[in-house]
Amino acid sequence: MENGGSPMNQWRFKGNEELTLASAVTIRGVLNMLMENLNVHETRPVIPLGHGDPSAFPSFRTTPFAEDAICAAVRTAKFNGYSSTVGIPPARSRDSVLKFISKLNRECASIGFLIVGALLLCLDWHGCPPLLVEARPLTPLASTFHVKRTSESHRILLLERKEREGLFMGGVRPISEDEGRAVAEYLSKDLPYKLSPDDVFLTIGCTQALEAITTVLARPGANILLPRPGFPYYEARAAFSHLEVRHFDLVPEKDWEVDLAAVEALSDENTVAMVIINPGNPCGNVFKYEHLKKVAETARKLGILVIADEVYDHLTFGSSPFVPMGAFGSIVPVVTVGSISKRWIVPGWRLGWLVTNDPDGILMKQGGAVPQILENTPSDFFLKIVNTLRESADICYNRSNEIPCITCPSKPEGSMFVMVKLNLSLLEGIKDDLDFCCKLAKEEAVIVLPGVAVGLKNWLRVTFAIEPSSLDDGLGRIKAFYHRHAKKQ
Numbered sequence: 454m455e456n457g458g459s460p461m462n463q464w465r466f467k468g469n470e471e472l473t474l475a476s477a478v479t480i481r482g483v484l485n486m487l488m489e490n491l492n493v494h495e496t497r498p499v500i501p502l503g504h505g506d507p508s509a510f511p512s513f514r515t516t517p518f519a520e521d522a523i524c525a526a527v528r529t530a531k532f533n534g535y536s537s538t539v540g541i542p543p544a545r546s547r548d549s550v551l552k553f554i555s556k557l558n559r560e561c562a563s564i565g566f567l568i569v570g571a572l573l574l575c576l577d578w579h580g581c582p583p584l585l586v587e588a589r590p591l592t593p594l595a596s597t598f599h600v601k602r603t604s605e606s607h608r609i610l611l612l613e614r615k616e617r618e619g620l621f622m623g624g625v626r627p628i629s630e631d632e633g634r635a636v637a638e639y640l641s642k643d644l645p646y647k648l649s650p651d652d653v654f655l656t657i658g659c660t661q662a663l664e665a666i667t668t669v670l671a672r673p674g675a676n677i678l679l680p681r682p683g684f685p686y687y688e689a690r691a692a693f694s695h696l697e698v699r700h701f702d703l704v705p706e707k708d709w710e711v712d713l714a715a716v717e718a719l720s721d722e723n724t725v726a727m728v729i730i731n732p733g734n735p736c737g738n739v740f741k742y743e744h745l746k747k748v749a750e751t752a753r754k755l756g757i758l759v760i761a762d763e764v765y766d767h768l769t770f771g772s773s774p775f776v777p778m779g780a781f782g783s784i785v786p787v788v789t790v791g792s793i794s795k796r797w798i799v800p801g802w803r804l805g806w807l808v809t810n811d812p813d814g815i816l817m818k819q820g821g822a823v824p825q826i827l828e829n830t831p832s833d834f835f836l837k838i839v840n841t842l843r844e845s846a847d848i849c850y851n852r853s854n855e856i857p858c859i860t861c862p863s864k865p866e867g868s869m870f871v872m873v874k875l876n877l878s879l880l881e882g883i884k885d886d887l888d889f890c891c892k893l894a895k896e897e898a899v900i901v902l903p904g905v906a907v908g909l910k911n912w913l914r915v916t917f918a919i920e921p922s923s924l925d926d927g928l929g930r931i932k933a934f935y936h937r938h939a940k941k942q
């Protein structure tokens with residue numbers, strides 16, 4: 454070996470191409486690219502209308518109840534070690550986990566990974582204090598699972614409690630009864646039946662919940678139906694798990710409802726699930742009860758699972774109330790994913806859940822930060838947040854209607870986003886949505902997400918969850934940008 458030379462002239466390790474491809478389009482990647490276009494000599498503040506994270510703005514500060522719950526949980530010193538209370542009771546722990554996993558993987562080539570995953574989980578993950586976990590040590594491991602199953606058996610797997618406990622071992626922390634009870638009770642408030650703590654799996658943010666479910670559903674040849682426009686992380690995770698993606702449209706003229714005829718046309722015997730995001734990112738829409746029921750009936754007819762991303766649950770400020778998909782759990786099995794990131798405005802805390810909706814019993818107990826946060830936050834906090842969002846959504850809608858090259862098909866009623874259509878024919882020298890956003894960043898220090906990042910070219914996704922005064926400033930700058938680039942008649 455010479456100085457600096459590699460052994461045998463070649464290193465044996467290299468990047469995973471599949472991973473690189475799977476994450477080719479990410480919201481964060483596009484936003485980072487736009488940030489590079491900012492003019493270093495710009496003196497005005499940057500207006501961030503691209504990234505849905507309002508936690509930095511005073512109007513969106515989380516509730517002291519949540520902050521206190523975390524501090525109190527830390528001060529008890531109960532969550533510093535590998536906890537005996539956090540996690541599955543001994544009867545359901547290591548032995549049964551491994552037994553379950555062996556069973557699940559009789560056909561599976563990569564059993565070694567599974568066992569390593571389960572052990573790591575028992576040793577490491579398992580003991581992490583809730584809410585203070587940032588790293589995701591098991592994420593790559595979870596993705597190496599190649600479990601072969603028929604679509605019938607995966608349905609049984611999802612529905613049968615005992616198996617569920619093992620099913621999500623590849624990266625999801627089992628939970629204490631307290632946490633399970635708190636999440637179950639929180640979600641049950643909106644449901645016609647009670648969830649049980651056994652229905653709940655705590656995850657590291659909603660992100661990990663959707664990782665877990667795409668991993669679990671992946672089997673050779675399987676496909677999943679995703680909304681367009683949507684949340685590109687689903688595409689990335691599906692690609693990573695070798696799940697084929699098929700897109701159905703959300704229809705702008707119908708308040709972004711699901712094109713159910715397209716869902717039926719797209720699905721076949723290898724379709725395992727469809728995803729809905731409600732309240733919607735990126736569209737800011739809120740599905741009505743009747744529409745959700747039709748979604749459930751369609752999924753039942755097709756024999757597929759509904760994955761309901763309800764990370765923006767209750768962030769609604771228009772005429773349609775939030776209805777959880779789980780309300781239709783008796784029509785079709787529903788896996789709901791969510792987190793405290795958005796409603797409590799704490800995306801950095803990384804606490805989420807995956808819940809199987811299954812009308813069942815209840816358990817009682819108490820303790821920890823999660824129950825405190827879910828149960829003790831006074832409703833005036835949520836009211837204040839929703840009122841601020843309504844005010845911002847109004848500003849966003851009204852002011853963007855003053856900008857000729859932008860049309861907003863429907864006023865946002867939920868989440869933190871709105872999709873607006875770009876009319877390029879009114880602009881001089883702007884190629885497409887990406888070009889628009891790059892130039893806007895450079896000239897006006899305003900960051901907006903090009904629609905191409907969420908699957909809809911030549912649209913824009915605008916986040917209105919920022920300080921109302923900045924939003925007003927940002928939209929004013931977009932208007933000035935338009936007038937500078939407007940096509941001369």
Ligand SMILES: *Cc1c(COP(=O)(O)O)cnc(C)c1O
Binds near residue numbers: 657730762791803805
């Ligand atoms: C923000 C977001 C997530 C991820 O939520 P975290 O709890 O921050 O991991 C998932 N789905 C959608 C639609 C989101 O907007």
